Amino acid sequence: MSPSPHSRLGLRPLFIATVTLVVLTTSVLLGWALIRDRSQRLKGELANKGLSVAKTLASHAQYGVLVADSMELERLITGLSHDPDLAFASITDAEGAVLAQGPTGRPTPWQGLEARPVTVAGIELEGAQEIEGDGGSWLVVKAPVHAASQTRSKEELGLVDPTIGRGPKELVGTVTLVLSEARVAQAISDAGQVVAVVTAAVVALGLILTISLSTIMVSPILELAAASRRIAQGDMAVSLKEGPARELAELTRAFNQMSKALTDRDLALQENAQALAAQAKALSERGAELEERNLELHLSQEQLKGTNAELLHASRLKSAFLASMSHELRTPLNSIIGYTECMLDGLDGPITEDQQESLERVQRNGRHLLGLIGDILDLSKIEAGKMELSLDNLNVGDIAAECLGMVRPLSRGKELDMGVQIARGLPLVHGDASRLRQVVINLLSNAVKFSDKGSVLLKVEAAQDGVELSVRDTGRGIPAEKLGDIFIEFQQLEGPNSPGTGLGLAITRRLVELMKGTIDVKSEVGKGSTFTVWLPRAKPRG
Amino acid sequence: MRDVAAKLTLAALALLLVVVRPALAQAPVRLTVALITSRSLEPYNLAAAGITAALSDAGYAPVVDTFNLDGDATSAGGIVSRLRQERHDVILTLGSLATTEVARGIDDIPLVFCMVLDPPSSGLTAEGEASGRNITGVSMDIPIDAQLDAIEAVLPTAKRVGILHSAESTAQVAKAEAAANARGLSIVATQISSEREVSRAMTSLLTGSDVLLALPDAAVYTESSTRYVLLSTLRQAMPFVGLMDSFVSAGAFMGVGLDFVDLGRQAGAIAARIAQGEAPGAIPVEGPAATRLLFNQRTARRIGVNIPPEALAAGEVLVP
Numbered sequence: 001m002s003p004s005p006h007s008r009l010g011l012r013p014l015f016i017a018t019v020t021l022v023v024l025t026t027s028v029l030l031g032w033a034l035i036r037d038r039s040q041r042l043k044g045e046l047a048n049k050g051l052s053v054a055k056t057l058a059s060h061a062q063y064g065v066l067v068a069d070s071m072e073l074e075r076l077i078t079g080l081s082h083d084p085d086l087a088f089a090s091i092t093d094a095e096g097a098v099l100a101q102g103p104t105g106r107p108t109p110w111q112g113l114e115a116r117p118v119t120v121a122g123i124e125l126e127g128a129q130e131i132e133g134d135g136g137s138w139l140v141v142k143a144p145v146h147a148a149s150q151t152r153s154k155e156e157l158g159l160v161d162p163t164i165g166r167g168p169k170e171l172v173g174t175v176t177l178v179l180s181e182a183r184v185a186q187a188i189s190d191a192g193q194v195v196a197v198v199t200a201a202v203v204a205l206g207l208i209l210t211i212s213l214s215t216i217m218v219s220p221i222l223e224l225a226a227a228s229r230r231i232a233q234g235d236m237a238v239s240l241k242e243g244p245a246r247e248l249a250e251l252t253r254a255f256n257q258m259s260k261a262l263t264d265r266d267l268a269l270q271e272n273a274q275a276l277a278a279q280a281k282a283l284s285e286r287g288a289e290l291e292e293r294n295l296e297l298h299l300s301q302e303q304l305k306g307t308n309a310e311l312l313h314a315s316r317l318k319s320a321f322l323a324s325m326s327h328e329l330r331t332p333l334n335s336i337i338g339y340t341e342c343m344l345d346g347l348d349g350p351i352t353e354d355q356q357e358s359l360e361r362v363q364r365n366g367r368h369l370l371g372l373i374g375d376i377l378d379l380s381k382i383e384a385g386k387m388e389l390s391l392d393n394l395n396v397g398d399i400a401a402e403c404l405g406m407v408r409p410l411s412r413g414k415e416l417d418m419g420v421q422i423a424r425g426l427p428l429v430h431g432d433a434s435r436l437r438q439v440v441i442n443l444l445s446n447a448v449k450f451s452d453k454g455s456v457l458l459k460v461e462a463a464q465d466g467v468e469l470s471v472r473d474t475g476r477g478i479p480a481e482k483l484g485d486i487f488i489e490f491q492q493l494e495g496p497n498s499p500g501t502g503l504g505l506a507i508t509r510r511l512v513e514l515m516k517g518t519i520d521v522k523s524e525v526g527k528g529s530t531f532t533v534w535l536p537r538a539k540p541r542g
Numbered sequence: 543m544r545d546v547a548a549k550l551t552l553a554a555l556a557l558l559l560v561v562v563r564p565a566l567a568q569a570p571v572r573l574t575v576a577l578i579t580s581r582s583l584e585p586y587n588l589a590a591a592g593i594t595a596a597l598s599d600a601g602y603a604p605v606v607d608t609f610n611l612d613g614d615a616t617s618a619g620g621i622v623s624r625l626r627q628e629r630h631d632v633i634l635t636l637g638s639l640a641t642t643e644v645a646r647g648i649d650d651i652p653l654v655f656c657m658v659l660d661p662p663s664s665g666l667t668a669e670g671e672a673s674g675r676n677i678t679g680v681s682m683d684i685p686i687d688a689q690l691d692a693i694e695a696v697l698p699t700a701k702r703v704g705i706l707h708s709a710e711s712t713a714q715v716a717k718a719e720a721a722a723n724a725r726g727l728s729i730v731a732t733q734i735s736s737e738r739e740v741s742r743a744m745t746s747l748l749t750g751s752d753v754l755l756a757l758p759d760a761a762v763y764t765e766s767s768t769r770y771v772l773l774s775t776l777r778q779a780m781p782f783v784g785l786m787d788s789f790v791s792a793g794a795f796m797g798v799g800l801d802f803v804d805l806g807r808q809a810g811a812i813a814a815r816i817a818q819g820e821a822p823g824a825i826p827v828e829g830p831a832a833t834r835l836l837f838n839q840r841t842a843r844r845i846g847v848n849i850p851p852e853a854l855a856a857g858e859v860l861v862p
Contacts (some may be wrong), residue, residue: 165765
């Protein structure tokens with residue numbers, strides 16, 4: 001279990017505490033060392049000054065001590081009273097009797113207190129002692145008063161320093177000075193104040209710098225934390241200003257890159273989601289549409305069923321009508337043709353050439369009309385399902401050759417080669433002989449009809465599971481876009497004034513299909529067409 | 543510095559002599575000299591140098607045997623017996639101790655003394671008089687007139703000249719009084735019997751005189767009393783005219799000093815005269831030929847005396 005983030009110390013208080021501790025410790029130690037050193041130095045200076053003053057006083061007091069001149073000695077002491085550090089001075093003779101002391105009237109609180117040696121930088125100062133009491137501390141310095149035992153000759157007075165005696169020195173007295181350390185204490189106290197002020201200033205400066213520094217360092221971290229939290233909450237568009245320090249700038253940069261990458265990924269995800277939603281919507285729409293279409297299809301299917309039934313009925317009605325109409329038309333037409341023929345044969349008397357020509361035209365058109373009616377009758381029979389085939393096993397080759405003979409007269413007057421190729425050993429096919437004949441004649445007569453020169457080739461050969469019969473001509477050919485229409489009723493390539501009824505190929509196809517065969521055509525404009533009929537072979541009896 | 547300069551000058555002069563004498567085509571005459579010093583003091587060395595220089599100047603090549611009593615009269619006996627044996631052409635003594643000791647033992651070799659203060663007090667002939675014996679020399683007595691001249695030149699308003707003395711310098715005091723009276727000055731002399739009376743005597747002198755003049759009096763000017771006198775005159779702003787360089791350096795306001803090399807030269811010149819045949823007994827004892835005026839500017843400032851520029855120019859400032 002790690003402690004919660006809030007129970008830990010923040011960086012800033014940590015920095016501040018550390019720096020304050022370091023600065024405070026350093027300052028206090030330095031200050032203490034400084035004050036200690038200064039105190040030692042000042043004490044040493046005071047002691048040295050005291051010793052020097054004492055020696056000078058001892059030198060000057062020599063005469064006074066020798067002659068026990070207290071007045072002179074007191075005068076000497078008074079001469080020192082301007083020294084602010086001097087608390088007390090005394091001059092004693094060799095026996096210790098006080099010859100002079102002063103400055104008079106000053107308190108002597110150090111009396112009776114124990115004195116101890118003074119050490120400066122570890123060295124004991126000779127002739128100096130220190131006294132510490134409630135009223136302060138004092139330095140006691142002593143200097144001996146020496147006098148030379150010998151006098152010099154008057155002659156030597158001018159030759160050497162007259163103030164320096166000759167011969168062994170003799171102790172004649174002692175000079176004792178008591179110096180107050182008040183000024184030293186004051187100086188140390190002043191130094192302490194300076195140290196305190198400097199310490200405070202350094203600590204303050206340290207605090208300011210630390211706070212600034214920690215702000216510089218902590219703020220970006222907190223910003224990072226806040227930004228991370230925002231990202232965690234889904235706000236990807238977070239960009240941070242780069243921190244002032246290199247490392248922080250690096251961190252911020254990395255964070256911003258991460259944030260940008262997250263944003264990009266988020267955007268991509270959003271786009272994906274949107275696309276998916278759009279697709280789902282489109283799918284549901286398509287589903288609805290499909291349902292609708294389904295419904296529509298269903299409806300139209302129903303409708304178609306109805307329509308189909310209607311159409312079938314109508315078609316049957318039409319076929320029935322046509323069959324009866326054809327029959328009713330053929331009877332009078334046969335009468336017209338018959339009587340015209342009788343007239344042409346001259347049975348009713350002679351006729352003029354003009355009359356003969358007109359009668360021939362009537363006969364020709366009557367026969368065309370009769371053919372047309374026959375075709376319509378066949379077609380309607382087929383559509384009405386009333387075409388009855390007398391099925392038998394047939395030799396296609398024989399029938400083809402027979403038909404070619406029948407059609408050959410049509411090519412009279414045209415430069416056409418009528419050829420036939422009939423393979424041997426052809427299988428028999430199952431079909432209606434007369435209807436097959438009708439198919440072949442129809443194809444051959446079409447080939448001759450639409451070919452003015454070249455050739456017409458009838459070919460019969462064995463094919464897979466049956467026999468293939470083809471008629472090839474070198475006629476004008478059929479455009480590719482019209483190939484699909486030629487087997488449809490009343491579709492003529494040449495227009496209304498062309499020979500033929502437009503029913504021939506439609507009837508041919510229906511007949512081939514009734515015999516379970518197929519018909520197709522290949523053609524090229526200007527080169528000719530080839531119609532190919534396939535009929536299934538007859539099943540062996542038994 | 544001055545001593546060094548003097549030594550250098552002497553050395554240069556000696557060198558000059560060595561070079562010049564052969565040119566004079568007169569070979570230096572060898573002269574054996576005994577030099578007896580009372581003790582080791584720099585002034586004696588200077589005087590010795592002066593002596594040798596003067597002898598060389600006079601055309602002699604002095605061969606000097608040096609003896610030093612080191613202030614001890616008991617060692618004089620041995621030196622005297624050696625002097626008797628060696629029989630130098632001339633004996634020179636420096637200081638009264640050496641002079642009196644040698645003079646007592648030698649009466650047949652010419653003796654020239656130097657650096658002797660108050661020759662009569664040592665049983666010698668006074669200045670300006672000839673001994674009629676084997677002894678003559680140069681005294682170290684500073685002429686009282688030179689001292690009074692200095693006082694008049696530097697302190698024109700000072701009329702009362704205080705003198706602290708003991709019985710041993712009564713003669714000097716009398717001489718001073720005579721000289722002072724001739725100039726319209728008065729001498730305020732206070733005689734004491736020992737240094738212990740100095741402070742008392744000084745109390746009256748400090749108020750009763752304008753300037754204090756030191757006499758060479760060993761009973762008055764002891765180590766401690768000299769300090770006292772210097773201190774009290776300084777304290778009372780009393781001009782103190784001390785003895786020679788030593789007093790001025792120690793703190794006296796001014797002083798009249800001597801040139802010890804010159805003193806030596808004076809003695810050397812006398813020795814040369816004796817070598818040339820003059821009888822020492824016929825040569826009168828000489829006093830110092832020249833004096834030096836010495837100042838302590840620090841003391842002058844302390845006691846508030848402005849030294850006149852012409853006096854300052856004529857003198858030497860020992861303590862600036």
